[in-house]
Amino acid sequence: MSVVTRFAPSPTGFLHIGGARTALFSYLYAKRFGGKYLLRIEDTDRERSTQVAVDAIFEGMKWLGLTSDFPEIYQTQRFDRYAEVIAQMLAAGTAYHCYASREELDAMRAEQQARKEKPRYDGRWRPEQGKLLPTPPEGVKPVVRFKNPQEGEVVLDDLIKGKIVFSSDELDDLIIARGDGVPTYNFCVVVDDMDMGITHVIRGDDHVNNTPRQINILKALGATPPQYAHVSMILGSDGAKLSKRHGALGVMEYRAMGFTPDAILNYLVRLGWSHGDQELFTREEMIAKFDFEHVSASPARFDMEKAYWVSHKYLKTADLAAVVPEFDWHLRQQGVDPANGPALADVIVQQRERCRTLLEMAEKSKFFYASVESYNEKDAAKHLTAKAVPVLSALIEGLTELSDWQAEAIHAVVHAVAEKLGLKLGDVAQPIRVAVSGAAVSPPIDQTLMLLGRTATLARLAAAAAYAAQSAPAA
Numbered sequence: 001m002s003v004v005t006r007f008a009p010s011p012t013g014f015l016h017i018g019g020a021r022t023a024l025f026s027y028l029y030a031k032r033f034g035g036k037y038l039l040r041i042e043d044t045d046r047e048r049s050t051q052v053a054v055d056a057i058f059e060g061m062k063w064l065g066l067t068s069d070f071p072e073i074y075q076t077q078r079f080d081r082y083a084e085v086i087a088q089m090l091a092a093g094t095a096y097h098c099y100a101s102r103e104e105l106d107a108m109r110a111e112q113q114a115r116k117e118k119p120r121y122d123g124r125w126r127p128e129q130g131k132l133l134p135t136p137p138e139g140v141k142p143v144v145r146f147k148n149p150q151e152g153e154v155v156l157d158d159l160i161k162g163k164i165v166f167s168s169d170e171l172d173d174l175i176i177a178r179g180d181g182v183p184t185y186n187f188c189v190v191v192d193d194m195d196m197g198i199t200h201v202i203r204g205d206d207h208v209n210n211t212p213r214q215i216n217i218l219k220a221l222g223a224t225p226p227q228y229a230h231v232s233m234i235l236g237s238d239g240a241k242l243s244k245r246h247g248a249l250g251v252m253e254y255r256a257m258g259f260t261p262d263a264i265l266n267y268l269v270r271l272g273w274s275h276g277d278q279e280l281f282t283r284e285e286m287i288a289k290f291d292f293e294h295v296s297a298s299p300a301r302f303d304m305e306k307a308y309w310v311s312h313k314y315l316k317t318a319d320l321a322a323v324v325p326e327f328d329w330h331l332r333q334q335g336v337d338p339a340n341g342p343a344l345a346d347v348i349v350q351q352r353e354r355c356r357t358l359l360e361m362a363e364k365s366k367f368f369y370a371s372v373e374s375y376n377e378k379d380a381a382k383h384l385t386a387k388a389v390p391v392l393s394a395l396i397e398g399l400t401e402l403s404d405w406q407a408e409a410i411h412a413v414v415h416a417v418a419e420k421l422g423l424k425l426g427d428v429a430q431p432i433r434v435a436v437s438g439a440a441v442s443p444p445i446d447q448t449l450m451l452l453g454r455t456a457t458l459a460r461l462a463a464a465a466a467y468a469a470q471s472a473p474a475a
């Protein structure tokens with residue numbers, strides 16, 4: 001049997017991080033067994049579904065690399081198929097028309113509550129052998145109800161939660177199509193899972209209670225129910241329901257925060273799943289190792305600090321080819337043109353030890369691609385004083401003469417200037433940093449100048465020397 005999984009979001013809100021984790025688990029499980037993974041947009045709730053949310057789902061999935069093995073699937077494009085199955089069920093007697101009005105149903109519910117019973121449909125239109133059904137009222141468009149088996153139980157052998165038994169009499173006859181013919185949520189899911197040959201349904205555990213109903217409908221259709229894996233929810237770091245404050249953000253907001261897709265996936269895969277004490281996984285390792293035996297049945301806690309930790313670890317070792325396009329995007333977000341400076345891979349290599357995210361890296365690397373508009377006030381007050389003028393002049397002189405614009409040669413000039421002026425290396429390096437980057441933090445100075453290039457370096461040193469000459473003498 002070839003594994004087929006699906007991620008079936010309803011486009012009613014933004015694609016948040018919990019949804020991305022469900023998608024990831026579905027994707028990994030399919031890939032682990034050489035199977036297929038599909039993305040299905042459950043947009044039958046037309047009032048609450050929006051195009052913005054649909055776009056966000058595709059954008060997020062694409063960015064994470066969790067792309068479907070099939071063309072886009074929308075439930076709203078499958079209404080003919082749902083109608084066909086409903087007609088089949090009516091003909092087979094596994095579904096029936098119910099003409100009960102809203103008022104009748106409300107009264108039924110009120111009576112049950114008065115008797116302290118659980119509200120449920122009482123089966124008044126349910127056909128049974130020898131039962132006389134009421135005469136259908138005129139002008140009423142009936143709903144279609146599923147004729148749920150009344151005896152026995154439904155056993156859900158959940159791959160994460162274990163065995164859950166539901167008694168059939170807890171399940172009343174579910175409406176599968178409304179009076180206007182629009183099929184209902186649980187029904188569409190069932191027809192899709194059947195038609196698409198889904199072998200493993202991996203989804204949030206808020207769907208556990210839908211599962212026995214879905215299993216019964218599948219059985220009534222003669223289909224073999226898939227296996228189910230209900231993933232526990234994600235809580236905030238304080239144990240409360242995950243909210244924006246804890247990091248329940250849209251997937252693309254993590255991009256804006258400077259995470260790489262691989263780092264996010266790595267963080268997410270460990271949210272509820274473990275493989276010994278391994279924390280860092282490549283995509284290939286995740287695929288090779290993911291299993292349900294090690295997915296926890298209890299809720300995972302979202303921990304932003306850990307996400308940053310993973311991000312940093314990732315940046316330090318990541319394949320440059322994967323990081324360069326993301327870094328390019330961040331620089332553009334900051335309004336600089338990555339073509340106006342050194343190769344991005346070279347800058348990443350210099351910066352990645354000191355940056356936890358690409359956002360931070362882009363902020364700290366902007367100066368390679370755009371001129372320094374102003375100096376950090378504190379840093380300039382400390383390092384671009386009158387005392388810096390001879391330092392900067394000597395550097396300009398030494399560097400102008402340099403024929404070989406390489407880190408080693410640059411290093412030698414900086415050293416020579418420190419020696420000549422009787423200064424510590426830092427007293428030379430710090431004014432250079434402020435001069436070329438605007439602030440007193442940068443990668444090693446020789447690397448920084450090499451990457452920045454001769455022309456920009458000399459121009460910025462000259463501008464800083466002029467600035468320092470005007471400033472008040474150092475206290």
Ligand code: GLU
Nearest residue numbers: 008009010042189203207
């Ligand atoms: N559309 C449902 C949701 O977004 C998921 C349904 C399912 O996975 O079966 O919660």
